[in-house]
Ligand SMILES: NC(=O)C1=CN([C@@H]2O[C@H](COP(=O)(O)OP(=O)(O)OC[C@H]3O[C@@H](n4cnc5c(N)ncnc54)[C@H](OP(=O)(O)O)[C@@H]3O)[C@@H](O)[C@H]2O)[C@@H](O)CC1
């Protein structure tokens with residue numbers, strides 16, 4: 001399981017490694033992985049390595065030594081360092097005949113034209129903004145080198161990114177805050193900056209190197225997990241051969257209002273395509289019959305119709321709010337009293353419902369809705385999605401899915417970041433489909449945290465498939481059509497690879 005670390009977590013593991021005499025080994029392994037990655041990405045030309053004063057710079061010296069061992073010509077431009085391991089690895093570099101020159105913006109601009117790759121070991125998890133002017137000039141020079149086409153491999157984090165944040169601080173005097181990277185080789189755990197927002201957009205391809213350190217040390221310091229597809233697949237419900245529609249989950253969708261009736265329909269389609277046995281859409285408006293398998297009911301008085309439902313007639317799970325309009329909070333409050341598994345989305349995501357939920361609720365805000373619930377701005381939410389999702393879960397209880405690329409699931413047991421998805425999924429109706437998917441999984445008996453983790457990844461996988469088939473402009477309908485295959489993809493990740501010693 002890839003873990004997500006913030007700076008405190010990384011430093012706590014570093015301290016244990018240091019105490020156990022293992023930090024030198026970890027730096028050796030980190031630098032070697034960087035050398036291998038740089039060699040694979042750009043095998044020709046001089047390798048130019050930039051070493052800052054901290055351990056990030058130490059990794060650069062180790063990488064230089066391994067590149068040289070691979071037969072690659074390498075040069076290090078370095079800042080002075082007080083870090084003992086960085087100084088040790090600078091001596092080791094010199095001992096194998098390696099050359100180091102003082103680092104400045106001018107030296108970088110002078111040496112870069114002959115370079116086949118630049119390795120950025122200026123700043124890693126120890127960076128604290130604002131960027132000091134001297135290094136600001138170096139980063140601006142690096143940005144210019146990269147814009148001329150020389151690939152940049154960042155060590156742990158592109159210099160200038162703050163590990164726990166999606167925000168990219170500005171550089172001094174109007175200079176860029178980061179040069180970004182084509183490839184980031186990161187260690188032990190992912191960092192929020194490599195996963196979310198503008199910061200992730202600067203990180204290029206991300207390669208996680210777990211390092212040979214005790215896994216439980218890393219796990220104990222993790223702020224979130226990012227489950228593999230095999231781990232997600234293990235959560236999906238298994239259907240018995242003699243199953244019938246009555247045991248595959250009865251799901252109700254409560255949504256739709258004049259002008260936004262498609263939202264309820266899309267949620268219904270999402271529920272059917274995620275395996276719900278029987279899906280009924282209840283609406284105050286005329287909902288288009290997107291699939292004839294949906295049972296669609298229009299009610300002159302939706303509130304009265306729902307409150308008149310006897311306990312015996314209630315579904316296994318309900319999703320409420322999609323295009324539901326101004327009465328959504330009151331309707332949702334009534335449904336929450338039923339104490340059945342409930343997905344709250346869109347118009348049902350109102351601050352006044354805080355305190356009305358229960359453990360089997362899944363709240364599914366996008367950043368704008370999350371900001372409304374938290375009384376903050378969407379900008380603050382997107383800068384720190386892990387913090388925002390955790391704060392919302394504390395406020396609302398149950399499970400929170402903070403939607404985005406990627407989404408975060410927050411539950412009483414912690415935070416989980418979903419992998420994948422596609423930017424084409426930023427289109428109307430996509431979240432409605434997700435609500436249906438989540439209700440279907442709840443209806444099939446999954447606990448709310450498992451339904452959220454599995455449903456979000458299933459939906460993202462369907463989006464990846466739809467993007468491969470349709471290109472960039474995805475619709476929620478395209479994505480819903482891929483849910484069945486996405487399910488099979490995840491199950492495929494669970495199957496063990498074939499044993500070559502056994503006949504098929
Ligand atoms: N656990 C792991 O996964 C392993 C981690 N490892 C590596 O350790 C890295 C973390 O190393 P770290 O803690 O030494 O910090 P690092 O990123 O080098 O930054 C410190 C330097 O930045 C400078 N600086 C700071 N702020 C600044 C500013 N605003 N403007 C300008 N300068 C500023 C600061 O200067 P100072 O304040 O000291 O003057 C100091 O020189 C991590 O990212 C990974 O690469 C591997 O070796 C092994 C296993």
Ligand SMILES: Nc1ncnc2c1ncn2[C@@H]1O[C@H](COP(=O)(O)OP(=O)(O)O)[C@@H](O)[C@H]1O
Nearest residue numbers: 403404405421422423425426428429430431432
């Ligand atoms: N860039 C992206 N990468 C991955 N998934 C995305 C991206 N943008 C949006 N999504 C997904 O699409 C859905 C959009 O939900 P939402 O904004 O609520 O849509 P709507 O309200 O129109 O139904 C979410 O599940 C979100 O995770």
